[in-house]
Amino acid sequence: MKSHTNCRCAELGNLAVIGMGSEPDEEVLGSLDLVSEHGGLQWWLYMSRCNQCQQFWMIAQEERVHDNFCLKRIDAEDAARIVTDAIWPEDFLEFGAVLRLERECGQVAHFLDPNCHALVATAHELKRERPDITSDEIGYLLAIRPSHAARLLAQKP
Ligand SMILES: [Zn+2]
Incomplete structure (x- = not known):
């Protein structure tokens, strides 16, 4: 080498x-x-x-x-x-493990549109990956508030 x-x-x-x-x-x-x-x-x-x-x-x-x-x-x-x-x-x-690593490194994005497709789709994907994941945890991974995560899950992906 x-x-x-x-x-x-x-x-x-x-x-x-x-x-x-x-x-x-x-x-x-x-x-x-x-x-x-x-x-x-x-x-x-x-x-x-x-x-x-x-x-x-x-x-x-x-x-x-x-x-x-x-x-x-x-x-x-x-x-x-x-x-x-x-x-x-x-x-x-x-995917949740990838998001967690990014979050722990502080390399996170902030979305102008709180209901954009990327957020809605990802919240649902995290739920599929691990059905018992909480809104608190999804909020952490997406760098948003838990109440926002709960609203994303209430929308159709
Ligand atoms: Zn190299």
């Missing part, structure tokens, strides 16, 4: 949240090539490899609510399991 590369991978932690359209977005994602897409229900999930340092990254491209790329550093063994067996590390398999 080269000690000097044209990528930013070495500066990132094992888990990184990068705002879409930001400067780090272009610099970090610029050297990452798509290897595998999860597809199916997990439309946000794929795995890429850096064409400079060869690091594998599992990426959740969360462009519906908070607009971030969530990256998890994975080793060659995990990458091989994704490619050959379609077995993914579980970190980003639930």
Whole structure:
């Protein structure tokens, strides 16, 4: 492995949240090539490899609510399991887990339209993923008040 590369991978932690359209977005994602897409229900999930340092990254491209790329550093063994067996590390398999990571990093969006489709659809998706989720928790994940989350659930997706 080269000690000097044209990528930013070495500066990132094992888990990184990068705002879409930001400067780090272009610099970090610029050297990452798509290897595998999860597809199916997990439309946000794929795995890429850096064409400079060869690091594998599992990426959740969360462009519906908070607009971030969530990256998890994975080793060659995990990458091989994704490619050959379609077995993914579980970190980003639930949309709610992706939103939670973004929320904990403080990388959240604020919507001008409180009833926009993205919010309504996501509130329902979170409920489908985990039927016992509370309005408090949905509010936390979407960075809105619990009463607002409850109103979203009362609307048709
Ligand atoms: Zn790299």
